[in-house]
Amino acid sequence: xxxxSIADALKSAIAxxxxxxxxxxxxxxxxxxxxxxxxxxxxxxxxGEEFGYERVLNTPISEIMLAGVCVGSAMMGMxxxxxxxxxxxxxxxxxxxxxQAAKMCYMSxxxxxVPMVMRAPCGASNRGAQHAQSLEGFFTHVPGLxxxxxxxxxxxxxxxxxxxxxDNPVLVFEHKLLYGGKRKEKDAIxxxxxxxxxxxxxxxxxxxxxxxxxxxxxxANLLMNYKALEAAQILEQEGISCEVIDxxxxxxxxxxxxxxxxxxxxxxxxxxxxxxxCGWGAQLGSWIAENQIFLLDAPIVRVATYDxxxxxxxxxxxxxxxxxxxxxxxxxxxxxx
Amino acid sequence: MSKxxxxxxxxxxxxxxxLIRKYEERIYYLFLEGIMxxxxxxxxxxxxxxxGMLYDLRKDDYMASTHRPAGHDLAKGVTLTSMMCEMFGxxxxxxxxxxxxxxxxxxxVGALVANAIVGGNMPISAGVALAFKMMKKDNxxxxxxxxxxxxxxxxHESLNAAAIWKLPVIxxxxxxxxxxxxxxxxxxxxxxxxxxxAIAYDIPAEVVDGNDVLKVNEAATRxxxxxxxxxxxxxxxxxxxxxxxxxxxxxxxxxxxEEEKAWFDRDPVKxxxxxxxxxxxxxxxxxxxxxxxxxxDVDQAVEYAQNAPFPQIxxxxxxxxxxxx
Numbered sequence: 239x240x241x242x243s244i245a246d247a248l249k250s251a252i253a254x255x256x257x258x259x260x261x262x263x264x265x266x267x268x269x270x271x272x273x274x275x276x277x278x279x280x281x282x283x284x285x286g287e288e289f290g291y292e293r294v295l296n297t298p299i300s301e302i303m304l305a306g307v308c309v310g311s312a313m314m315g316m317x318x319x320x321x322x323x324x325x326x327x328x329x330x331x332x333x334x335x336x337x338q339a340a341k342m343c344y345m346s347x348x349x350x351x352v353p354m355v356m357r358a359p360c361g362a363s364n365r366g367a368q369h370a371q372s373l374e375g376f377f378t379h380v381p382g383l384x385x386x387x388x389x390x391x392x393x394x395x396x397x398x399x400x401x402x403x404x405d406n407p408v409l410v411f412e413h414k415l416l417y418g419g420k421r422k423e424k425d426a427i428x429x430x431x432x433x434x435x436x437x438x439x440x441x442x443x444x445x446x447x448x449x450x451x452x453x454x455x456x457x458a459n460l461l462m463n464y465k466a467l468e469a470a471q472i473l474e475q476e477g478i479s480c481e482v483i484d485x486x487x488x489x490x491x492x493x494x495x496x497x498x499x500x501x502x503x504x505x506x507x508x509x510x511x512x513x514x515x516c517g518w519g520a521q522l523g524s525w526i527a528e529n530q531i532f533l534l535d536a537p538i539v540r541v542a543t544y545d546x547x548x549x550x551x552x553x554x555x556x557x558x559x560x561x562x563x564x565x566x567x568x569x570x571x572x573x574x575x
Numbered sequence: 576m577s578k579x580x581x582x583x584x585x586x587x588x589x590x591x592x593x594l595i596r597k598y599e600e601r602i603y604y605l606f607l608e609g610i611m612x613x614x615x616x617x618x619x620x621x622x623x624x625x626x627g628m629l630y631d632l633r634k635d636d637y638m639a640s641t642h643r644p645a646g647h648d649l650a651k652g653v654t655l656t657s658m659m660c661e662m663f664g665x666x667x668x669x670x671x672x673x674x675x676x677x678x679x680x681x682x683x684v685g686a687l688v689a690n691a692i693v694g695g696n697m698p699i700s701a702g703v704a705l706a707f708k709m710m711k712k713d714n715x716x717x718x719x720x721x722x723x724x725x726x727x728x729x730x731h732e733s734l735n736a737a738a739i740w741k742l743p744v745i746x747x748x749x750x751x752x753x754x755x756x757x758x759x760x761x762x763x764x765x766x767x768x769x770x771x772x773a774i775a776y777d778i779p780a781e782v783v784d785g786n787d788v789l790k791v792n793e794a795a796t797r798x799x800x801x802x803x804x805x806x807x808x809x810x811x812x813x814x815x816x817x818x819x820x821x822x823x824x825x826x827x828x829x830x831x832x833e834e835e836k837a838w839f840d841r842d843p844v845k846x847x848x849x850x851x852x853x854x855x856x857x858x859x860x861x862x863x864x865x866x867x868x869x870x871x872d873v874d875q876a877v878e879y880a881q882n883a884p885f886p887q888i889x890x891x892x893x894x895x896x897x898x899x900x
Contacts, residue, residue: 298732298736303732308702310705311703314702315710318702344673347894382896405896
């Protein structure tokens with residue numbers, strides 16, 4: 239076992255896959271300029287030295303090209319792992335992701351596949367509205383894409399390896415405040431955790447139960463999973479027992495783990511930093527309502543970022559993003575229903 | 576470059592051009608009769624671009640087409656029957672009925688699924704070329720696009736990347752003067768929207784008569800040689816003209832009649848036919864035999880496609896993700 243941050247776990251996953259398979263390469267703006275940062279968050283720093291700058295390809299600031307090059311090279315059998323620094327820039331490459339990467343397999347009648355990984359740092363971190371969004375929900379709406387969101391070092395390495403070996407386009411949402419890399423972020427949470435030295439992968443579509451409980455099922459991803467765990471500690475002192483589930487991957491989604499939990503608790507709270515309207519929680523909520531409504535003893539509660547762009551002022555940002563206080567308050571209300 | 580004797584090469588090119596012409600004509604009538612579903616964007620009048628560019632590619636080289644793909648696909652070797660079946664949405668279509676008129680292609684012969692987002696195939700082609708380079712293969716890719724695509728960000732981002740990484744890609748602009756119904760002169764100040772801009776990216780560019788298959792083929796030969804030997808990308812701008820409208824409902828009322836007449840007189844198929852006869856490379860009777868045989872192939876493909884089964888409806892839910900085959 240090694241103790242790694244998420245940033246180092248991701249780096250180690252990419253490096254091990256590059257050693258294992260000569261078709262894996264990484265690319266992106268500033269992905270590893272000597273003397274640079276290694277992407278915006280140090281994940282790819284130093285890879286160029288080991289693998290050379292043909293396999294660690296620094297690109298122009300051309301998001302359409304970056305995504306298109308991933309699609310084209312992937313169709314020829316390469317396995318690109320791209321970093322676009324901030325998930326917000328995904329919008330600059332939407333055509334290549336949604337019209338191209340996601341549809342190639344289908345449009346060709348299953349004759350083409352696109353094994354590519356697009357890494358998108360996400361989450362609010364005092365950078366204002368265009369370097370802050372949590373966009374997972376957008377991409378869960380696109381048939382043909384897989385969407386994952388690792389929140390621990392162990393998951394980061396296992397899910398990244400699985401993403402690189404997957405034969406479909408995979409979007410990886412990595413939270414800026416969870417990296418724990420050398421680039422220090424205000425309000426960051428330490429995610430240093432034990433990571434096996436030996437090769438392992440984590441299957442997509444398997445949620446993790448982070449804490450067991452019997453009164454409320456809280457499903458929360460990325461940073462919000464940590465906030466939910468903090469809230470659960472406070473609630474425990476008040477006699478409210480929360481089971482906290484981390485979905486880990488949004489497409490495919492592990493409904494079964496949520497259903498099994500609801501059989502115990504009968505109450506569902508969904509927490510995400512993605513904003514409220516049509517966030518991924520809306521899908522989970524309606525799926526439960528459609529398929530398992532008789533497991534519920536109370537209405538489903540969604541705690542999400544308010545439907546605004548992310549404001550800069552830390553006071554405002556803290557207000558719109560779900561806090562542990564908001565989770566606690568909503569949980570108390572839910573127990574009174 | 577192929578070492579076929581002159582006559583065989585020339586007749587090979589003519590065969591492909593005539594096939595594209597007859598294929599598109601037949602598709603047009605099937606639409607007028609209301610027999611064929613969907614929409615059409617036809618390449619009639621642009622046959623020399625497809626055939627001249629692709630004639631000397633190897634089977635393991637690639638080609639990326641647009642929403643007007645039939646000529647490119649047939650010239651790259653996608654079978655007539657699988658094209659026709661795709662047009663009818665049949666199981667035997669080259670994309671098993673899931674692609675349609677704007678997404679024909681077949682990886683087995685190096686024809687990427689055609690791309691109906693203007694400029695969408697350009698960064699993908701850069702990626703294909705990057706893969707060739709990383710895998711140390713000497714393959715090349717020809718990427719077709721229209722004049723309208725030169726105003727897309729994807730054009731500029733792709734050309735820049737191809738230039739800095741010296742990618743084995745040949746970007747071919749089929750400049751038919753109109754982006755759908757808008758004259759390219761209204762949307763670009765440069766007379767050669769692709770070639771003039773390529774220079775800014777340090778990419779060699781040629782402007783070529785796109786209705787002369789031999790001139791197109793000569794330019795292709797130079798560009799393929801450059802790409803194959805690691806010298807990097809080339810931009811070729813082919814001046815050409817659609818005989819029909821942008822799509823099935825377009826009567827071309829925005830095009831001056833004199834302009835149309837001038838271009839129709841420079842019909843690439845008819846002119847190449849006259850050239851072959853004038854050079855005494857082939858006799859009239861021999862050409863007629865070839866033409867009849869192609870017409871019969873097209874008839875048979877239509878008959879086969881019309882009688883072929885539709886896909887099972889359950890197949891609509893497969894191939895969203897690739898699970899290994």
